[in-house]
Amino acid sequence: MAQSQELVILHFNDVYHISNTNLIARFATVLSNPDYIAEDSPSSSGLDNNNILRIFSGDAFSPSLEAAVLRGGHMAPVLDGLGVDAACYGNHDFDFGEVRLIELARQTRFPWLLANAVSGKDGNRRLLAGDREYLVKEVAGYRIGFFGLAGTDWPSNCQHLPECTILDPSTVAKKVASHLRLSEGCDLVIAITHMRLVDDLAVANATLSGAARVDILLGGHDHHVVRRAVGDNNPDPNTLQSGCDDVANISNFRGDVRVVKSGSDWRGLSILRLQVGKNDQINAFISNISLQQIIDLEKLPNYNTIPPSPQVLNALHTIHDRIENNVQRPLLHTAVPLEGRSRLVRGEETNLGNMLADATCAFYNCDIALINSGGIRCDRVIESTTNGTAPLCIRDVIEICPFDNAFVVKRVSGHVLVEALENSVSNAYSDGRFLQLSVGLCVTIDWTRPEGERVCSVLVSRAQDDTPQQLDREQIYIVAMAAFIGSGFDGYSCFQNTETLIDAEGAVTDTNLLLEMFKTARADADHSELDIADDHTSGIRRARRAVIRRFHTDGLPVVAPVVERRMVAV
Template structure:
């Protein structure tokens, strides 16, 4: 959506066929996280405020509870009304709600968030089977309490929850609050949930990258339409490429509370495919707003950091399911930085969803600029080094290939080679896992099986180290390095490694490159790291340069790299995969 805004369009003002039944202006709801709030050197706040400035110029009325929390910003210059998260408000605290008048009816909004990445549920049934009883009770009680307050103290006719939760939690909330009365929640607007793609349920209309082919109703020109009295949940907002328009028909009998008699949902799965979208006139206000927030980042993001001899694959469909050269590039870099035995990097931290291929045709080299790195690694994930048992590593690898791997827990690996079979039961999918002790320039390797009781040094993100995404087995490992507030992040690692490249680095990289095939890699690396001319530099950054850099591009004056896949993650193809 922001990319469209940069081009002058405003996807929230797409002209629809016909007119809504109510002549009031529609209420615009943003029910998904909005920020990729990272720029190197601790400038996340500035970037988040910049995005907020742009969003404040769009006709958004209600925002989901953690849209701004993602940015880590406490005070924002914005005119947006944010519905607070009921699930985050202490029981004794006063709740704050958002009240909107729509025609003759008053609508009350409240926000709710889920239990983040550790929710496990049956994705085939789409039900809340694996939520804890305590969590179920908490969600339902908070929702009912919010609905009752909105009706009794604020006199609203309808109660709407704006959520940032898994589908299982939305379904739980919907089922437990649909009885007539003061505690009823009439409708739920939820953010996109990739884990729930393909699930069919009569009360859900859910935007999915696959739903144009699988959904019910009329599908044409990038949009999808369905009308039903059963609809109570709309999930929308996949990767900023979608919009849901909801029209509600109301019935009211005598003195009873009004009810929704039917709901019509029009979902735009790819706005650019909807013909009227291309004809939208540029928004001068939006263009001017963007001009005010981008100059500060121009020097940081517009300069080339390195050139690659290969296209770099950052597509979500690849990084969340398989080995990719971008994943290898990142994992090998953080492994080199900490001189670790191995590295684990969650694919959900890679967000560019594209191939980096700004190409120099004459050399077939692909330029990567700072903006590309921010696009790929937007979250400033802090990096750490932990001492972890082989048993815990194997368990982490099993979680990486579980049924929920597509939610971002699939791991890109460094220093490891695995064979897996998705046709096996969960918990038994890793066929083999081997540690690469040494890897030579000619491609030969010294490997050994990972042993349960052995301890290994593992570079990873702090998110993994804290056990998120089902990686609780990694919490117990001893923290060896990292974790400080100002510690190295994945984004910073690339800017510092390649953005602070010097002629001294180039001279010594060129010198040792010719020796790599003549000596063991460890010997050549020691010569490079111990060189007195580089003693003032971060040895970890020098180790990354040695590992990843092939030389210098004479024209652009930046390092040359060549990220590759090497078969370190292999899937057996026999049987039916999940």
């Protein structure tokens, strides 16, 4: 038997934001030498860097405020600075369309993989965004095959995915793994996935042995630190490992691990150490797997002693300079002052709240949109700009909605809607739960009545020219709202068990909606090519028609929202 070799795989997934420069720069240092996570200084024995592989499991170019400004261009230099060896695309990497993703992928020096997402018909199929079906790397004398897998849920939660087919992950995994072993002579086969855990487990169980064996699945999409060994089929990604309830910040495991996921946003990291040997120097096998998973890098006892990577720090500073230049770009005019003071937004109808609600309702073409006032954060009156003052810029829009909150769409009964409106005007209304309402909804309230009985009447019109009708408590309405309240926060538990038509994964965010609505308004008016994804275009155009009143002489759009007695106190 040949002497075994230690191969080290460093895995991470789902990274979006780059505001925490010190965290990312220290993350890069740990990727260069994982011994830095030890409480002592890095091991003097050191690691053979040629035996380390750095794998990324998708979702980097979107969504984030940085992505909204630079259309994903903030992330390529960061990923390159981390020395990534191979990656798979995530569903959000398509948020700016396939053409833009191709541009972004070409800015990186490592290959992107995805074997089961194909466009076109049989006989004329192609992979998406210039990706590769598989990759073979020579490491420490072993041939290791990698391939990527997309989840079966992508078409339902990826607004900007091009027309394509997501082939069954298990079927494709067996086919590609067999090819890698039999035709490419690979000793090990590793799947890089961006799927829900239930898909990962299905693939893991379908590829346990033979030429189709997949040795390890390194996954993303679920933003949790997860591991599953052979026989552990728990589909809940909130559970690190079945039977493991009390988990420290660093969790260790030794055994036949099959599925690994590594958290999100630069905090989670998995370190796999594989002892690999060959029988009679022919058949490779893994004799031992040791897995160390960091739940939150910032909570390491020696976090502050990890030196930040100078290369990554420099890249981040350059990107932040680009963002700073971009946020000063003129975006729109307002013909009237926009009321954004928190003390007013959180207790009464405002024209700024109406504009946000109308844009959201029009984008989704739904019956009603509800804006929780806590998501409006500028805390000032934005003065009119049509009298010769400077137009509003991207920074002003981000200041209004800085959280990049996703808007989900739900089926809501009239009964539940009244319950939500009562919560909006409960005694805790000033904490941000007060709702700004879209056009077509008129609510009369009496602040002198007891909490829970303040909503006197609700009138609804489903089209602009419809006569308002009394709300039917048994009727179902299609309602857009921030995922924050749709998940039950701020007292909106009434929404938790309602049917979700568009979840947060496939939703537009408040920041992106405003930026896209105004950034390309002039192009839309001129009927020229829009710089947004095709399947997104109609919603953006509807939103523009709902809020843009005219165009200024400088070509920028002009808004002029008004207060329309949508929330009336008696």
